[in-house]
Amino acid sequence: MGKRGVRLSREAIVGRAVELADAEGLAAVTIRRLAQENAVTPMAMYWHFDDKDSLLDAMAEHLIASVDVPEPTDGPWDGQLRAILAALLAALRPHPAVAGLASARVLATEPGLRLAERVLELLGRAGLDTRRAAEAAMFLVSSVIALVTAAPADRRGPEDEEDAVRQRKARLQALPPSRYPHVVAAAPELANCFDRDGYFDDNLDLLVRGVHGIA
Amino acid sequence: MGKRGVRLSREAIVGRAVELADAEGLAAVTIRRLAQENAVTPMAMYWHFDDKDSLLDAMAEHLIASVDVPEPTDGPWDGQLRAILAALLAALRPHPAVAGLASARVLATEPGLRLAERVLELLGRAGLDTRRAAEAAMFLVSSVIALVTAAPADRRGPEDEEDAVRQRKARLQALPPSRYPHVVAAAPELANCFDRDGYFDDNLDLLVRGVHGIA
DNA sequence: ACCTGAACACCGTTCAAGT
DNA sequence: ACCTGAACACCGTTCAAGT
Numbered sequence: 240m241g242k243r244g245v246r247l248s249r250e251a252i253v254g255r256a257v258e259l260a261d262a263e264g265l266a267a268v269t270i271r272r273l274a275q276e277n278a279v280t281p282m283a284m285y286w287h288f289d290d291k292d293s294l295l296d297a298m299a300e301h302l303i304a305s306v307d308v309p310e311p312t313d314g315p316w317d318g319q320l321r322a323i324l325a326a327l328l329a330a331l332r333p334h335p336a337v338a339g340l341a342s343a344r345v346l347a348t349e350p351g352l353r354l355a356e357r358v359l360e361l362l363g364r365a366g367l368d369t370r371r372a373a374e375a376a377m378f379l380v381s382s383v384i385a386l387v388t389a390a391p392a393d394r395r396g397p398e399d400e401e402d403a404v405r406q407r408k409a410r411l412q413a414l415p416p417s418r419y420p421h422v423v424a425a426a427p428e429l430a431n432c433f434d435r436d437g438y439f440d441d442n443l444d445l446l447v448r449g450v451h452g453i454a
Numbered sequence: 455m456g457k458r459g460v461r462l463s464r465e466a467i468v469g470r471a472v473e474l475a476d477a478e479g480l481a482a483v484t485i486r487r488l489a490q491e492n493a494v495t496p497m498a499m500y501w502h503f504d505d506k507d508s509l510l511d512a513m514a515e516h517l518i519a520s521v522d523v524p525e526p527t528d529g530p531w532d533g534q535l536r537a538i539l540a541a542l543l544a545a546l547r548p549h550p551a552v553a554g555l556a557s558a559r560v561l562a563t564e565p566g567l568r569l570a571e572r573v574l575e576l577l578g579r580a581g582l583d584t585r586r587a588a589e590a591a592m593f594l595v596s597s598v599i600a601l602v603t604a605a606p607a608d609r610r611g612p613e614d615e616e617d618a619v620r621q622r623k624a625r626l627q628a629l630p631p632s633r634y635p636h637v638v639a640a641a642p643e644l645a646n647c648f649d650r651d652g653y654f655d656d657n658l659d660l661l662v663r664g665v666h667g668i669a
Numbered sequence: 670a671c672c673t674g675a676a677c678a679c680c681g682t683t684c685a686a687g688t
Numbered sequence: 689a690c691c692t693g694a695a696c697a698c699c700g701t702t703c704a705a706g707t
Binding site for chain 1: 554557558561567568570571574575578584585586587588589590591592593596597599600601603604605622626629633634635636637639640643644647648650652653656657659660661662663664665666667668
């Protein structure tokens, strides 16, 4: 029996696992560590989950379930598609260490299917045939996840992040400008783009405009 | 001393590590396993690499170095951009288990910087200012990597892959069509899109057209 | 310069058992 | 239904030592 007599539950374990991943990275999420956090034996976890992989599945589903998919409107497809992708982004962004788990599992969870259904419908309205819509839907979801996970994995506190940005910038600016003129010129923007909201907004635009382009 | 008196080398170890990841997944890439494959003690690895993380760095750099970046031409920017992204894709596609390591390390390797330099130059020619070009360049590279890594990680042989596709299709087609009409209708396309060249070609187009759209 | 040997603190997982 | 205890086969890594 766990701490203060509180029974374990799948939900509680998954929630703690996501917190752990946010704070210390996915590598810190360990059967034994999670057991310890809940003042319980490692083997107690195996009553709630078949194995570690199904724990990771549950973490991914937890994230996908937290997406607040906006209700359909009678507005144009592109605005609605953008809103759905933005909702996915908003749900994943606080959890960059976990987001990568979601990409392979969207079609295996109920909330993921609801999301896919909406995206497919809008892509059809945009003029894509079934195959192109399927391809684009999978890719759009993958890309939004990539938007979140691409940030260089910093295992530091939020204030050391500023140091990391400065250091990346300095490294890029120290490159030979004759070989890498554009990289050197764009060093400040390359070093901190993952911290700016514009990075996410502009690239969501790129994706939606891309759908326009192939429709 | 290793098998048949052959000295270890960083290159040989990295090459074997990539092969291992291709065949059995990234989780199979282990200091101890790699040592065993080279008929050597695990600690021998630590003469060639600081730690496991620098081994993974080296694997990522190995992949990025294998990108055959096409020479600049005086053709239009969009065709050249597409060709560069296609070259990146072609290099990563045989190594889906390793490709994910590359996204955080592009700007930390020499071949990655060459690639970034070319992409930034072309995005500038497309009309993006320095900041938008930097954002888009990082995202385009991330997205191409996502294109490769998004495929559901099958740890099976190439012929069991057909079974996996059939099974995914059956699962999607068994869903209630009243709730998920578009998913059910697109089940065949959703289940096998990662195996079709069109998936990659069409989504490269989506990205390039997206740049057109925001320029 | 390149590698070995022994040891340490971790993993995931199985199996039998307790209440 | 929910959890413990002991055990097994793995990890990455350090430290001292060999040639």
